[in-house]
Amino acid sequence: MGASLALLGEISATAGRIKQSNFHDFQVLRMNAAPVRTNVTLAESGDLPTGAGEPGVPTVIAALNNAIFAATGKRVRELPIAKTKLA
Numbered sequence: 001m002g003a004s005l006a007l008l009g010e011i012s013a014t015a016g017r018i019k020q021s022n023f024h025d026f027q028v029l030r031m032n033a034a035p036v037r038t039n040v041t042l043a044e045s046g047d048l049p050t051g052a053g054e055p056g057v058p059t060v061i062a063a064l065n066n067a068i069f070a071a072t073g074k075r076v077r078e079l080p081i082a083k084t085k086l087a
Contacts, residue, residue: 001028001057001060002056002057002058002059002060002061002064003029003033003060003064004027004028004029005057005060005061005079005080006060006061006064006065006079006080006081007029007064007080007081007082008027008028008029008080008082009026009079009080010079010080010083011026061079064081065081068081068086072086074086
């Protein structure tokens with residue numbers, strides 16, 4: 001979800017109304033855009049189970065922007081990244 005928001009997520013309005021209403025006009029990444037490999041580290045804990053997915057969403061955006069900077073030397077200053085000229 002974090003990669004979808006960083007790359008494609010855009011909410012736009014016209015005349016005070018949101019244009020996107022559902023997934024037909026709000027893009028999300030598909031499986032063919034997912035990384036081939038993902039590494040996960042589990043930490044032993046005696047704490048009660050809690051949500052684990054949501055806290056990582058914002059950090060994906062920062063990590064992706066830093067990876068783009070490392071690869072291109074250009075900083076991304078606006079989202080979605082898909083609208084940024086990197087070349």
